[in-house]
Amino acid sequence: MGDEIFSVYLTPADYSKLAYAKLDLPASPWKLLDALDKVRLPEGDSLYLEITDYRDFEVLRSSLVCSATNLLELNDLAERLSRLNEVQRIAFEGLVRVDFQKQESITLKRLRDLTESVDCCHVVESVVSDGQLGRFYAENGFVPEVEGMSDAAFELLDFEKVGKTARMGECGVYVPSGISGLGGYVVQHSDLKSAPEITLNQPVEPAYTIHLRLTAHHDNLPFAGTDVVDLKLPAEDNALEMAVRCLGYVDWGAVECTCLDCKVPQLAEHITNAVPFETIERLGDVLAQMSAAALPAYKALMTATHCQNIVDALDLAEQVDEYILSPSIASPEDVAAEELAFILPEKAAKMIRPHINLHTYGQALLASRNNIQTEYGLLERRDGQSIQTIGQQKQEPQLGGMELG
Secondary structure, eight states, X not given: OOSOOEEEEEEETTOOXXXXXXXXXXXXXXXXXXXXHHHTOOTTOOEEEEEEEOGGGGGGHHHHHHHOOOHHHHHHHHHHHHTOOHHHHHHHHHHHHHHHHHOSOOOHHHHHHHHHTGGGEEEEETOOSHHHHHHHHHHTTSOGGGTTOOHXXXXXXXXXXXXXXXXXXXXXXXXXXXXXXXOEEEEEOSOOOXXXXXXXXXOOOOSOSEEEEEEEOOTXXXXXXXXXXXXEESOOHHHHHHHHHHTTSOOGGGEEEEEEEESSGGGHHHHTTOSOHHHHHHHHHHHHHSOTTHHHHHHHHHHHTTOOSHHHXXXXXXXXXXXXXXXXXXXXXXXXXXXXXXXXXXHHHHHHGGGSOHHHXXXXXXXXXXXXXXXXXXXXXXXXXXXXXXXXXXXXXXXXSOOOO
């Protein structure tokens, strides 16, 4: 994925639960799926999406607030924007400003089309006023009437009028200097292009469980191969051999791994540069065998136990069946409401709820039951015991008593 373009807040549209996710876009396929696991969208409900940070593209705020309802389409827009260089960003903002002059808001599809069309524009960098444009045009042969004019006479020209006439005649716009860079003048020179349609409403599970970018150290090696190779796990032996060959027949010990995406996104930072490579490979296989039903429970367990490395992650994968995840419980308030519904008649529970601090009551219930509230739902052990962090699990038992001589 490229640079972060937007930050978004996701939650069920009916607000009946406090389930939500925060996500930076563009996001990888597994990160998108992970966000939906956190939101736990009820069947038949729709997704509420709010952009909380526009970063360099504040110009889009008035448009996207009305049209950003498709997460995949918005993610595609963010991915396209992240690939633009500085001049292309100026061209994109110029095209947006031209559209704003024609209409109050722009659809998400139209914005994606504009990212596809940045090469359909001329951009004059650092020119942000009619006076600057007029001088640029006059100095660079775009105004035939000034050819042969003396320097003294040239400086007497009304460059602002020259620039205004040119801008209005070719429907150009200025992009002010700011976060995007020095700004510039943008004018369209050819027909705009169309971006491919986004036909899906939900992200699709990738075939891989771990997506790696491999680099190798070629010090003292007779052959230096490709600088970077992408590898997706699980991988067949021939794919692994091809990766090593492309890197210059290096040993796996000389390979640095950067995790670009993972079926369990919180593991990505721990996979990066983890050694030995065989451990990463084994994790990829284990995640491939994990069922869709077990995956949210495993991610909840990772969070609850504060797992910080892939060796511990492999151990937890073998323990996931010892835990129960209740996705419908999104907060201590849900725990309290469920308990009241269980111990009281429906009418009495409804009557007493406004007079109880549900959050505090729910927290007390969680503590008494050894349950932990996670981003994915309520997690508990099947045997009712408390859920220990990795650090607690590794503590050696302290033996008391007297030493006998």
